[in-house]
Amino acid sequence: MPGDKLEIISWMKDEKMVAKVNGDGYYITNIGALASAYNLKEFDGLARKAIRVIKYKGKNKLNTEREFDGQKGYAIGFGGLINFLKAMLPASEIIKDALRVQSTVYPEISLRELIANALIHQDFTIRGSGSMIEIFDDRIEISNPGKLLPSKSIDRLIRTTPESRNEILASAFRRFNICEERGSGLEKTITAIELFGLPPVKFEEHENSFRVTIYSPRKFALMSKNERIEACYQHSIIKYYSEDGGFTNKSLRERFKLGDKYRSQISRLIKDTIEIQKIKPKDSGNLSDRYSIYIPYWA
Numbered sequence: 001m002p003g004d005k006l007e008i009i010s011w012m013k014d015e016k017m018v019a020k021v022n023g024d025g026y027y028i029t030n031i032g033a034l035a036s037a038y039n040l041k042e043f044d045g046l047a048r049k050a051i052r053v054i055k056y057k058g059k060n061k062l063n064t065e066r067e068f069d070g071q072k073g074y075a076i077g078f079g080g081l082i083n084f085l086k087a088m089l090p091a092s093e094i095i096k097d098a099l100r101v102q103s104t105v106y107p108e109i110s111l112r113e114l115i116a117n118a119l120i121h122q123d124f125t126i127r128g129s130g131s132m133i134e135i136f137d138d139r140i141e142i143s144n145p146g147k148l149l150p151s152k153s154i155d156r157l158i159r160t161t162p163e164s165r166n167e168i169l170a171s172a173f174r175r176f177n178i179c180e181e182r183g184s185g186l187e188k189t190i191t192a193i194e195l196f197g198l199p200p201v202k203f204e205e206h207e208n209s210f211r212v213t214i215y216s217p218r219k220f221a222l223m224s225k226n227e228r229i230e231a232c233y234q235h236s237i238i239k240y241y242s243e244d245g246g247f248t249n250k251s252l253r254e255r256f257k258l259g260d261k262y263r264s265q266i267s268r269l270i271k272d273t274i275e276i277q278k279i280k281p282k283d284s285g286n287l288s289d290r291y292s293i294y295i296p297y298w299a
Contacts, residue, residue: 015175016168030124031168035075035176049130051081051119055088059136074119075176082112088135090216105216106140107192110201114189114212116179118144120170126208138218143211154203155278156298158186158237187241190234197257199223200231220256228269231255233278236296246282246293263290270294 002008009026012018017032033043041047050070057063068084070077089104118131123146131144148154149163164170173179193201193214202213220228235255239247249266253259258266273279274294282293 015172031172033073034169035073035172037071037073038076039071040073041071045127048128049122049124051077051115051130052132053081053085053088053135054132055135057137059138061134075172075178078116078178081115082108085111085133085135089140105196106198106214107189107196110189110192110214111140113179113185114142114201114214116173117185118142118210118212120164120166120173120179121210122146123165129209137216139213139215141211141213143209145209147205147208147210154205155233157203158190158234159184159241187238190238194235194238194255199227200234202230220258220262225272229273229276229278232269232273233296236279236294240295240299244293246295248293249290 002011009018012026012032013020015032015035016029017035018026019029021027028037028043030043030046033040033046034049037043037046040050050072051074052070053068054064055066057065066088070081072080086104086108089106115131115133122131122144126145129145131142134141134143146165149165151163152160162170170179179185190201197217199215199218202215204211204213223231232252235247235252239245239251244251249263249270252270253262253266256262256266270279274281277297279294280297280299282295
């Protein structure tokens with residue numbers, strides 16, 4: 001912390017949290033309130049921008065088990081929000097450093113990145129709604145008001161050049177160590193999802209909102225054909241940007257936690273994904289399924 005009030009005010013001016021008024025004092029700006037307000041309801045126009053958390057009983061919205069309306073600004077409340085979610089989510093016991101510890105069935109890094117994205121990329125011109133986290137027995141849905149920017153498409157969100165309609169907020173979040181602006185957040189999210197053996201992340205654009213869904217653990221046999229194909233496509237992007245330069249039948253089996261006896265089943269999945277033009281062989285002249293490498297369709 002700076003040593004005196006003048007230094008604190010100077011820092012807040014540099015961060016665009018306050019603005020000087022006629023030499024007599026300072027106004028708190030919207031970014032200042034969104035970042036550090038203890039109660040957003042005290043700021044006209046921002047009360048509905050506090051994040052909401054709703055936990056339902058079951059797999060639909062018929063029975064609400066618990067509802068929490070956030071009050072704090074995003075920066076000072078983010079850590080508490082993540083801890084609050086972890087306490088509400090189902091957990092499993094894992095071994096870490098020779099000790100048994102409790103871990104949620106959803107990777108924390110994925111929750112952090114997707115929630116930060118929802119806050120940063122929301123459309124603040126849409127009044128009366130804000131970012132929302134909805135928890136079901138089999139999934140978590142994270143939504144925010146506003147559609148994708150015209151320059152973005154759903155199938156190219158992972159590892160693309162970062163772009164936000166709220167540049168000041170995005171820059172502030174990076175300095176507060178809440179998110180990154182390097183475009184690697186979704187890549188880390190998908191990598192963690194694969195490590196935990198979860199179904200693929202689902203991205204959806206609606207009329208006036210955008211939603212991301214993370215699903216609880218489900219075996220390969222219980223995933224739909226569309227889910228398997230989407231998992232294959234997301235895996236191709238992660239592997240394309242890794243030192244491997246693409247994925248193989250073996251790496252995709254490892255992603256689904258499957259053994260060697262599933263080789264032919266994964267080969268059929270790869271062919272299905274090629275047929276709908278989501279992936280392609282890296283070397284079209286290689287006819288061996290065993291050693292073929294596959295990359296995203298746009299690579």
